[in-house]
Amino acid sequence: MLLWPWPDVIAHRCGGALAPENTLAGLAIAARLGCTAVEFDVMLSQDGVPVLIHDETLDRCAISSGRVAGIGAERLMATDVGVRFHPAFAGETIPSLAAALRRCRQLGLAANLEIKPTAGFEVETGRVVGRLLGSLGSDERPALLLSSFSDRALEAAALETAELPRGWLAGALDADALNTALRLGCASLNLALDGLGAAHVAAARAAGLRVLVYTVNSLSDARRLIGWGVSGVFTDRPDLLLDAIH
Numbered sequence: 001m002l003l004w005p006w007p008d009v010i011a012h013r014c015g016g017a018l019a020p021e022n023t024l025a026g027l028a029i030a031a032r033l034g035c036t037a038v039e040f041d042v043m044l045s046q047d048g049v050p051v052l053i054h055d056e057t058l059d060r061c062a063i064s065s066g067r068v069a070g071i072g073a074e075r076l077m078a079t080d081v082g083v084r085f086h087p088a089f090a091g092e093t094i095p096s097l098a099a100a101l102r103r104c105r106q107l108g109l110a111a112n113l114e115i116k117p118t119a120g121f122e123v124e125t126g127r128v129v130g131r132l133l134g135s136l137g138s139d140e141r142p143a144l145l146l147s148s149f150s151d152r153a154l155e156a157a158a159l160e161t162a163e164l165p166r167g168w169l170a171g172a173l174d175a176d177a178l179n180t181a182l183r184l185g186c187a188s189l190n191l192a193l194d195g196l197g198a199a200h201v202a203a204a205r206a207a208g209l210r211v212l213v214y215t216v217n218s219l220s221d222a223r224r225l226i227g228w229g230v231s232g233v234f235t236d237r238p239d240l241l242l243d244a245i246h
Helices: 024-033 097-107 122-135 151-162 174-181 197-207 220-226
Strands: 007-012 039-046 050-052 112-115 144-148 168-169 189-192 208-212 231-236
Touching: 007 024, 024 039, 024 097, 039 097, 039 122, 039 208, 050 097, 050 122, 097 112, 097 122, 097 197, 112 151, 122 151, 144 151, 144 189, 151 174, 168 174, 174 189, 174 197, 189 197, 197 208, 197 220, 220 231
Parallel strands: 007 039, 007 231, 039 112, 112 144, 144 168, 168 189, 189 208, 208 231
Antiparallel strands: 039 050
């Protein structure tokens, strides 16, 4: 099994602002830029297939509409989510998690997989994602970090793939976020940039947790965070941050 490498720069939603989010095109662009890691969101289709998408509906990214949880995988994976971003990406569709993992492995990309369940499907989403990951051989999946804002989803995934490192997503560091991360056996706290201070990073590190920060798009912010001891940043602009924060 490949180990999560804790890179400084992680491309947000596959390719950041440079490609349609959560797409294979984004993965290709991230790799071409020299990224070694990406982040993407995973949700279940109506028929229980994990696919890459951030929102519970298609409305923002596609020219069609509908709730992801009410649409079968075959239709979702035929849904164009490229043309609305830019005509050059027309025909880019929602990928399955399995396809994204294969592409990451081929491109040499580590992946922070955010389990993003539709409301009410937290445990099921975590379980299905965990089982899929557990069914793959060590040569079939990239280095992975599992994360979620849902403790139930993360717990369910951990029951299926206990060996994979986990990150607890929180808007800010407080006692509840710290305690939840420790209870879930997480390796990291993935925290929002807004309101984050050096003391928060120090507190998390003192508890034995690494800190990853979202979403960081300026070089000055990234350098300051790395100086505080942050292990990595999620960014929409990997083209600006790569090779510049060392």
